[in-house]
Amino acid sequence: MSSVFAPGQRWISDAEQDLGLGLVLAADLRSVTLFFPAADETRCYSTQHAPLTRLLFAEGDVIESHAGWRLQVDDLKEIDGHVIYIGETEDGDWRELPEAQLSHRLRLQQAKDRLLTGQVDRNSWFNLRYLTLSQQERLHQSPVRGLRAPRVDLIAHQMYIAHEVGKRFAPRVLLADEVGLGKTIEAGLILQQQRIQGRCQRALILVPEPLLHQWLVELMRRFNLHFSLLDDAHCEALEEEDPSLNPFEQSQLVICALDWLIDDPERLQQAESATWDMLIVDEAHHLRWTPDYASPEYLGVQSLAEHSRGVLLLTATPEQLGIESHFARLRLLDPARYTDLERFRAEEADYQSIAQAVRALLEGQNLSAQDQALLQAKIHSDDSQELLATLCHPETSAEQKQSARTQLIEHLLDRYGTGRVLFRNRRAHVQGFAGRTLLTYPQSMPSAYQEVLHQLAQDETAQELVDDACKASWPLNAAYPERLYSLLQAEEAEPWWQFDPRLNWLLDFLLQEQDEKVLVICAHAQTAIDLTEALRILGGLYVPVFHEGMSIIERDSAAAWFADDEGAPALICSEIGSEGRNFQFARHLVLFDLPLHPDQLEQRIGRLDRIGQKHQIQVHIPYLQASWQHALLTWYDQGLACIRQPSAAAATLWHRYFATFCQRQERAQALDVFLQEVAQAREHLTEELDQGRNTLLELSSNRSHLAQPLLAALAAEDKDPELREYLELAFDVFGVDSDDLDEHSLHVRPGKEMQADAFANIRHDEEGFSLTLSRQQALAREDLQFVTWEHPLIENFMERTSSTQMGNSAVATLKNPKIPAGTLLVELIYRVACSAPKALNIENFLPPTGIRLLLDTQGRNLAASVSFKGLSRQLEWVKKSVAREVVKMRAPILRELIEQGDKLAQAEMPTLVEKAQTQMHQQLEQEIARLHALQQINTCIREEEVQVLKIRQQALAEALNQTQVHLDAIRVIVAA
Numbered sequence: 023m024s025s026v027f028a029p030g031q032r033w034i035s036d037a038e039q040d041l042g043l044g045l046v047l048a049a050d051l052r053s054v055t056l057f058f059p060a061a062d063e064t065r066c067y068s069t070q071h072a073p074l075t076r077l078l079f080a081e082g083d084v085i086e087s088h089a090g091w092r093l094q095v096d097d098l099k100e101i102d103g104h105v106i107y108i109g110e111t112e113d114g115d116w117r118e119l120p121e122a123q124l125s126h127r128l129r130l131q132q133a134k135d136r137l138l139t140g141q142v143d144r145n146s147w148f149n150l151r152y153l154t155l156s157q158q159e160r161l162h163q164s165p166v167r168g169l170r171a172p173r174v175d176l177i178a179h180q181m182y183i184a185h186e187v188g189k190r191f192a193p194r195v196l197l198a199d200e201v202g203l204g205k206t207i208e209a210g211l212i213l214q215q216q217r218i219q220g221r222c223q224r225a226l227i228l229v230p231e232p233l234l235h236q237w238l239v240e241l242m243r244r245f246n247l248h249f250s251l252l253d254d255a256h257c258e259a260l261e262e263e264d265p266s267l268n269p270f271e272q273s274q275l276v277i278c279a280l281d282w283l284i285d286d287p288e289r290l291q292q293a294e295s296a297t298w299d300m301l302i303v304d305e306a307h308h309l310r311w312t313p314d315y316a317s318p319e320y321l322g323v324q325s326l327a328e329h330s331r332g333v334l335l336l337t338a339t340p341e342q343l344g345i346e347s348h349f350a351r352l353r354l355l356d357p358a359r360y361t362d363l364e365r366f367r368a369e370e371a372d373y374q375s376i377a378q379a380v381r382a383l384l385e386g387q388n389l390s391a392q393d394q395a396l397l398q399a400k401i402h403s404d405d406s407q408e409l410l411a412t413l414c415h416p417e418t419s420a421e422q423k424q425s426a427r428t429q430l431i432e433h434l435l436d437r438y439g440t441g442r443v444l445f446r447n448r449r450a451h452v453q454g455f456a457g458r459t460l461l462t463y464p465q466s467m468p469s470a471y472q473e474v475l476h477q478l479a480q481d482e483t484a485q486e487l488v489d490d491a492c493k494a495s496w497p498l499n500a501a502y503p504e505r506l507y508s509l510l511q512a513e514e515a516e517p518w519w520q521f522d523p524r525l526n527w528l529l530d531f532l533l534q535e536q537d538e539k540v541l542v543i544c545a546h547a548q549t550a551i552d553l554t555e556a557l558r559i560l561g562g563l564y565v566p567v568f569h570e571g572m573s574i575i576e577r578d579s580a581a582a583w584f585a586d587d588e589g590a591p592a593l594i595c596s597e598i599g600s601e602g603r604n605f606q607f608a609r610h611l612v613l614f615d616l617p618l619h620p621d622q623l624e625q626r627i628g629r630l631d632r633i634g635q636k637h638q639i640q641v642h643i644p645y646l647q648a649s650w651q652h653a654l655l656t657w658y659d660q661g662l663a664c665i666r667q668p669s670a671a672a673a674t675l676w677h678r679y680f681a682t683f684c685q686r687q688e689r690a691q692a693l694d695v696f697l698q699e700v701a702q703a704r705e706h707l708t709e710e711l712d713q714g715r716n717t718l719l720e721l722s723s724n725r726s727h728l729a730q731p732l733l734a735a736l737a738a739e740d741k742d743p744e745l746r747e748y749l750e751l752a753f754d755v756f757g758v759d760s761d762d763l764d765e766h767s768l769h770v771r772p773g774k775e776m777q778a779d780a781f782a783n784i785r786h787d788e789e790g791f792s793l794t795l796s797r798q799q800a801l802a803r804e805d806l807q808f809v810t811w812e813h814p815l816i817e818n819f820m821e822r823t824s825s826t827q828m829g830n831s832a833v834a835t836l837k838n839p840k841i842p843a844g845t846l847l848v849e850l851i852y853r854v855a856c857s858a859p860k861a862l863n864i865e866n867f868l869p870p871t872g873i874r875l876l877l878d879t880q881g882r883n884l885a886a887s888v889s890f891k892g893l894s895r896q897l898e899w900v901k902k903s904v905a906r907e908v909v910k911m912r913a914p915i916l917r918e919l920i921e922q923g924d925k926l927a928q929a930e931m932p933t934l935v936e937k938a939q940t941q942m943h944q945q946l947e948q949e950i951a952r953l954h955a956l957q958q959i960n961t962c963i964r965e966e967e968v969q970v971l972k973i974r975q976q977a978l979a980e981a982l983n984q985t986q987v988h989l990d991a992i993r994v995i996v997a998a
């Protein structure tokens with residue numbers, strides 16, 4: 023076939039393949055001119071050195087005319103150097119197609135076309151392509167998918183929750199670990215997994231305004247997630263550009279303050295109409311609900327939750343506003359499961375027997391008759407009864423028993439406890455906390471306070487006056503005498519801090535602990551402001567303050583100054599500093615006063631007593647003797663016992679006894695006997711909770727036998743040498759320069775020919791960026807990016823490699839003395855893929871899968887005995903001109919081998935599809951069975967919900983049946 027240029031011929035530019043198919047316009051001895059219609063470009067080359075390859079098809083190829091019809095080539099003829107293809111069209115007609123009329127959009131993406139027309143890439147590109155496919159297959163199937171990349175320590179209970187919830191379709195859960203155990207981290211891990219699995223593109227996070235910045239920073243530095251913060255200024259700026267746009271639709275990831283959103287109905291409506299894949303609400307205990315009253319916060323979140331597939335509510339103190347609000351929050355998550363408050367109360371009371379049944383299953387190798395009777399009575403659904411029968415049958419194998427036991431436990435937790443929607447871990451079961459010490463400092467009651475209290479006790483009008491300003495009503499606000507004094511005294515009167523002995527104590531304490539960080543919390547903003555002023559005037563101490571009257575920026579800079587090693591040794595916070603903030607670098611906490619609710623107290627202590635705290639926490643409480651503060655101290659310490667450790671019973675006891683406590687205190691009755699009664703009730707309730715609800719919650723919140731393999735898998739990934747190898751290969755292919763900094767870290771920067779998108783979505787400057795592959799180093803060094811298989815750098819490499827043709831055709835020589843020169847091998851990589859609507863998430867069942875074949879000229883497949891890596895090591899590159907010559911000479915056998923490879927790959931496909939089908943049916947049938955079982959105890963579960971699952975199951979089955987396998991890459995290997 024002529025390779026001399028002639029008008030009408032089709033050629034491809036080796037250097038600029040994106041130009042598409044070129045058409046020779048003119049040619050003479052010296053130059054040739056080509057027009058590339060797809061790119062609308064004309065190029066002129068020297069005929070001697072034109073980097074061009076003639077495009078020629080052969081028998082069996084399917085080609086397309088530029089009028090759009092297709093032809094399967096049967097034969098071809100050449101007239102004046104111009105080829106005419108002859109073959110059968112899709113309609114069964116025989117036609118001729120001159121090459122000049124080939125579709126100019128015809129792109130040589132397919133490996134076979136590219137190889138046979140001499141378009142070969144570097145060997146390293148082929149290697150990267152294959153490694154990318156095999157890593158993608160592994161990563162998709164890995165149980166730790168989506169958990170690798172966050173810059174976090176591997177903590178069992180967090181990883182368990184993240185994995186359990188993150189793998190769900192549209193997860194809706196309440197994350198209620200005790201204060202400081204990492205709910206923010208868990209939420210981030212869940213979000214990250216959902217994003218990596220393609221299940222979440224749009225997320226909205228609602229947090230109390232003081233925590234906005236902290237969330238933004240945590241999301242960025244730990245999860246590499248860049249959220250847009252929406253507030254008035256930002257929304258108005260967007261609307262100025264285009265008043266018709268919805269600010270909530272301008273970013274995929276949005277964070278804003280809950281109160282800001284709720285206070286503005288228009289903004290709320292915009293947020294609702296933007297629809298979300300995931301809604302996250304922090305400090306969700308603020309969503310107040312009772313049968314007679316739903317707060318605006320509750321109603322706002324309820325309507326947003328209806329517009330979001332997934333919902334995560336976060337609170338360390340779910341029962342702070344009582345069981346009704348707790349129930350109502352669960353209902354936001356699963357309206358079908360939580361329909362009736364009274365039944366929920368009854369269920370809570372019944373948890374003890376469920377817990378007993380679960381314990382029997384956990385402990386008993388063989389169930390006793392009593393345990394069996396208990397389980398019989400508890401489980402109603404057919405699937406659970408079947409499992410119980412399997413478990414009790416004498417011929418069941420040990421393995422079957424174990425599986426039945428595990429599934430039964432799941433059923434009990436899901437159907438009778440709050441296990442599926444509520445996760446709560448307690449400090450007592452998480453290692454690494456050094457505990458708390460309580461130090462109290464009695465001070466005498468100043469007479470000025472006594473007078474004010476006496477006056478208020480007599481004067482109802484004055485009581486009403488101070489109630490509003492104190493955020494608590496008389497006589498409870500007697501717990502804050504400095505506020506009462508300030509509100510009632512004349513302006514010229516001496517300020518309270520001149521005579522309040524707590525102030526002198528604080529001053530001495532801060533002077534004495536100047537080398538330590540001390541957090542001071544008090545209930546009111548004005549008290550915090552007065553304290554800073556007093557410390558400055560009385561002791562010359564400049565201590566930053568943090569309260570609700572300051573702007574976000576002012577607050578964040580005060581917190582940052584305190585957090586800085588060289589910064590302020592103390593920070594004075596009003597109550598808003600007691601929520602969500604991370605102050606675990608300090609170990610001294612001064613409670614200048616005590617709050618009125620034990621959950622609020624726990625929130626305060628939780629600023630220091632949280633993950634990352636390395637010391638025992640010293641809780642210092644200066645109090646005025648014979649005051650309400652004194653009474654609150656004994657109530658919390660001796661009655662509820664919730665200062666020295668968190669107490670699961672505290673909130674319930676508070677609801678039960680607080681009114682009596684207040685009455686006794688008001689009447690100045692002795693508290694000793696009463697507190698003994700409370701202490702007894704506490705012991706009883708704690709035991710009951712431990713036997714019942716807490717056991718269930720703990721079991722479902724941290725299942726160690728599931729968490730440990732996850733931690734082990736993540737730890738192994740952290741040491742995976744293949745990551746470094748992959749990176750080095752990708753750097754070479756993509757033109758990225760790198761320098762080692764130390765054993766684990768390196769600096770990368772754009773090389774002269776770096777492909778433009780290699781650093782997309784990564785923070786970097788002209789000099790590139792530094793990265794580490796070590797988790798420990800990443801935790802210690804914020805300046806290094808933590809690169810794992812799920813970092814954007816690797817994602818960019820993978821995406822670019824698999825979505826383009828790069829590396830899908832290569833030629834190499836094999837240097838192995840045992841193999842005779844001239845031996846031909848063909849390495850064929852097939853990709854099994856199933857195209858389906860994104861929402862079906864078909865990749866969960868059938869991930870991108872590669873089939874590697876290594877064929878000799880007899881058509882034998884040697885792949886099993888010759889590994890990819892082993893072979894690659896023995897290969898050497900060949901010049902492009904030589905490669906083309908090899909392909910040209912061996913074209914007929916190559917075609918035969920490709921045909922043979924196609925058949926072999928096709929033969930492997932049914933097994934893969936069958937496996938995916940089985941897995942899919944098992945999973946969906948389990949879901950359907952769960953809904954049927956729930957229907958038996960809850961009539962509100964509609965049949966439509968079951969139908970949705972069935973339709974999904976059918977759609978997945980049909981899509982999987984359309985799975986195809988195609989040749990993704992081919993390498994010709996010739997022994998030298």
Ligand SMILES: Nc1ncnc2c1ncn2[C@@H]1O[C@H](COP(=O)(O)OP(=O)(O)OP(=O)(O)O)[C@@H](O)[C@H]1O
Nearest residue numbers: 174175201202203204205206207338602604632633
């Ligand atoms: N796995 C982890 N690796 C590193 N740091 C962590 C990890 N988990 C939690 N932390 C740190 O511990 C602190 C507490 O975590 P986080 O803020 O998520 O807890 P929380 O349960 O949301 O707290 P709160 O109840 O106060 O809202 C934070 O400083 C967080 O960065």
